[in-house]
Amino acid sequence: xxxxxxxxxxxxxxxxxxxxxxxxxxxxxxxxxxxxxxxxxxxxxxxxxxxxxxxxxxxxxxxxxxxxxxxxxxxxxxxxxxxxxxxxxxxxxxxxxxxxxxxxxxxxxxxxxxxxxxxxxxxxxxxxxxxxxxxxxxxxxxxxxxxxxxxxxxxxxxxxxxxxxxxxxxxxxxxxxxxxxxxxxxxxxxxxxxxxxxxxxxxxxxxxxxxxxxxxxxxxxxxxxxxxxxxxxxxxxxxxxxxxx
Amino acid sequence: xxxxxxxxxxxxxxxxxxxxxxxxxxxxxxxxxxxxxxxxxxxxxxxxxxxxxxxxxxxxxxxxxxxxxxxxxxxxxxxxxxxxxxxxxxxxxxxxxxxxxxxxxxxxxxxxxxxxxxxxxxxxxxxxxxxxxxxxxxxxxxxxxxxxxxxxxxxxxxxxxxxxxxxxxxxxxxxxxxxxxxxxxxxxxxxxxxxxxxxxxxxxxxxxxxxxxxxxxxxxxxxxxxxxxxxxxxxxxxxxxxxxxxxxxxxxxxxxxxxxxxxxxxxxxxxxxxxxxxxxxxxxxxxxxxxxxxxxxxxxxxxxxxxxxxxxxxxxxxxxxxxxxxxxxxxxxxxxxxxxxxxxxxxxxxxxxxxxxxxxxxxxxxxxxxxxxxxxxxxxxxxxxxxxxxxxxxxxxxxxxxxxxxxxx
Numbered sequence: 196x197x198x199x200x201x202x203x204x205x206x207x208x209x210x211x212x213x214x215x216x217x218x219x220x221x222x223x224x225x226x227x228x229x230x231x232x233x234x235x236x237x238x239x240x241x242x243x244x245x246x247x248x249x250x251x252x253x254x255x256x257x258x259x260x261x262x263x264x265x266x267x268x269x270x271x272x273x274x275x276x277x278x279x280x281x282x283x284x285x286x287x288x289x290x291x292x293x294x295x296x297x298x299x300x301x302x303x304x305x306x307x308x309x310x311x312x313x314x315x316x317x318x319x320x321x322x323x324x325x326x327x328x329x330x331x332x333x334x335x336x337x338x339x340x341x342x343x344x345x346x347x348x349x350x351x352x353x354x355x356x357x358x359x360x361x362x363x364x365x366x367x368x369x370x371x372x373x374x375x376x377x378x379x380x381x382x383x384x385x386x387x388x389x390x391x392x393x394x395x396x397x398x399x400x401x402x403x404x405x406x407x408x409x410x411x412x413x414x415x416x417x418x419x420x421x422x423x424x425x426x427x428x429x430x431x432x433x434x435x436x437x438x439x440x
Numbered sequence: 441x442x443x444x445x446x447x448x449x450x451x452x453x454x455x456x457x458x459x460x461x462x463x464x465x466x467x468x469x470x471x472x473x474x475x476x477x478x479x480x481x482x483x484x485x486x487x488x489x490x491x492x493x494x495x496x497x498x499x500x501x502x503x504x505x506x507x508x509x510x511x512x513x514x515x516x517x518x519x520x521x522x523x524x525x526x527x528x529x530x531x532x533x534x535x536x537x538x539x540x541x542x543x544x545x546x547x548x549x550x551x552x553x554x555x556x557x558x559x560x561x562x563x564x565x566x567x568x569x570x571x572x573x574x575x576x577x578x579x580x581x582x583x584x585x586x587x588x589x590x591x592x593x594x595x596x597x598x599x600x601x602x603x604x605x606x607x608x609x610x611x612x613x614x615x616x617x618x619x620x621x622x623x624x625x626x627x628x629x630x631x632x633x634x635x636x637x638x639x640x641x642x643x644x645x646x647x648x649x650x651x652x653x654x655x656x657x658x659x660x661x662x663x664x665x666x667x668x669x670x671x672x673x674x675x676x677x678x679x680x681x682x683x684x685x686x687x688x689x690x691x692x693x694x695x696x697x698x699x700x701x702x703x704x705x706x707x708x709x710x711x712x713x714x715x716x717x718x719x720x721x722x723x724x725x726x727x728x729x730x731x732x733x734x735x736x737x738x739x740x741x742x743x744x745x746x747x748x749x750x751x752x753x754x755x756x757x758x759x760x761x762x763x764x765x766x767x768x769x770x771x772x773x774x775x776x777x778x779x780x781x782x783x784x785x786x787x788x789x790x791x792x793x794x795x796x797x798x799x800x801x802x803x804x805x806x807x808x809x810x811x812x813x814x815x816x817x818x819x820x821x822x823x824x825x826x827x828x829x830x831x832x833x834x835x836x837x838x839x840x841x842x843x844x845x846x847x848x849x
Contacts (some may be wrong), residue, residue: 205790220541220549220550220551220552221536221551221552222541222550222551223538223549223550227551228538229476229536230550231475231476231538232476234476234477234480234791235476235479237790237791238476238480238791240478241791247717247787247789250791251790251791252790253788254791267548267549268462268466268549269464269472269538269540269547269549271467272464272472272474272475272538273464273474275474275476275479276474276475277476278476279476279479318737369476378666
């Protein structure tokens with residue numbers, strides 16, 4: 196009988212330990228989804244090379260891959276799945292060229308340059324893309340600025356190498372921008388030229404804290420100091436730093 | 441057909457009514473299996489670590505109970521002994537997995553902590569100086585709502601115990617079902633004990649080998665599990681509870697340990713074909729200082745040249761000590777408790793969420809032991825348990841509830 200005492204104690208403790216499962220679920224941000232894909236680069240690196248340090252290093256450096264997603268969809272995780280399925284020969288070929296790791300259709304919704312090119316929007320709503328060989332898609336505005344709706348149409352693409360966006364009465368539904376009517380609005384320009392003129396189009400590149408705009412249609416161009424610059428990945432896989440003035 | 445049988449058996453075992461989320465689908469309560477977060481969970485719950493865990497449980501919990509009778513030269517009673525033991529670890533929140541969440545009749549993606557349920561089950565039978573044993577290790581990773589409810593602290597000892605027993609029979613060594621990842625390995629073997637030496641050998645379900653040798657007088661021991669690929673999955677060797685005189689209360693334990701940490705597969709259920717990363721540490725423990733204080737320190741070798749653990753434990757008098765092996769009256773009490781505080785550090789693994797920085801280690805234990813046999817019952821609540829972190833690097837910051845029991849003669 197004495198032998199049974201510990202068993203009784205265990206059962207008592209087990210019953211005391213019964214508690215409702217606490218499993219809080221947090222909201223997922225688009226950056227979380229991109230980070231999952233970056234983690235997949237590290238995981239696949241280790242699975243193919245066995246080098247844990249290299250895997251961690253690539254995961255860290257992959258944070259430079261700018262996330263372009265504005266919404267979260269379950270299908271976006273197809274990017275991670277595709278990366279995790281890379282044959283080891285592909286992993287060896289991609290190596291340190293991290294932008295090329297996400298240069299696949301499955302990763303298009305997540306990373307700038309994976310298929311849509313880098314597009315910038317001018318004050319009058321026109322959309323310019325650096326990679327004219329690919330169909331440009333304007334990004335939806337951040338959730339905080341949906342009060343100024345806009346949409347992108349590509350009527351002038353590829354004739355002029357860029358598409359045209361007009362201010363319209365639009366409603367954001369998930370990842371889709373649905374426009375009920377087309378209406379030209381005066382709208383507040385979202386870009387300001389460094390020289391004070393309102394440009395139709397400008398393209399800015401930055402380096403070492405200096406942002407340079409090339410002259411274009413009313414923009415006189417110039418260089419100005421900027422507080423921060425943001426790395427971006429172009430369609431071809433080149434990482435450049437761009438900024439908005 | 442076999443695969444279907446396995447999946448069916450495991451599904452019935454868990455009595456789950458959830459359905460699996462397909463690729464790119466969002467199903468409320470089910471993890472997004474396409475994600476890298478899910479791949480990390482798969483690595484943590486993969487079969488790779490189970491051999492080390494089963495070997496550790498066999499040599500530390502089951503075999504000492506079986507050889508105890510021979511070493512104490514029991515002069516009365518039948519020459520038959522046995523032990524049944526089970527230990528279950530519930531690790532909450534060892535990583536994050538994207539999961540489907542109900543949203544006004546639809547489904548949106550949320551980020552849920554995934555939990556790891558790991559456990560051991562051991563059986564042993566001794567006839568005179570000969571003995572046979574069976575030890576298992578299993579793990580289940582889950583982030584789903586329904587499985588989490590089923591695998592509650594109340595249910596996991598039952599589910600884990602049944603899986604440990606029927607897993608080898610139905611051949612369900614690893615896989616996924618309903619968004620969960622599960623794996624199992626086991627060791628079966630036999631041994632012989634004399635006053636001068638004890639030895640045991642076993643064969644693992646994953647086609648590995650296990651060996652265990654002790655020299656009771658000098659308190660020396662060595663235990664190891666080796667894979668068929670000749671990789672050392674587990675090695676522990678040293679001297680345990682050494683005293684300079686029989687009257688001395690405090691005792692010293694010193695041992696070297698090597699654990700092969702699982703290479704990332706990225707694919708649930710897949711066996712890695714890479715050389716593992718060996719985590720080697722030297723441990724020194726001084727127990728029962730002033731009868732109530734234990735001090736532990738461990739240092740890493742190889743790639744990890746750093747302090748692995750430094751901790752201080754205060755316990756009720758006699759809580760730690762094993763039964764007296766000199767025929768005298770056992771010094772430990774029937775029921776006791778202990779509080780441990782310290783620091784633990786393991787190799788950096790950023791893709792697994794392990795920063796490699798020192799982490800606080802706290803443990804609260806409570807339990808009781810039978811004074812004249814291997815029977816015991818222990819419950820402990822731990823944060824950043826060093827042994828758990830050595831086996832599961834992703835478990836940094838996790839909370840671990842351990843239930844352990846053994847019953848035997």
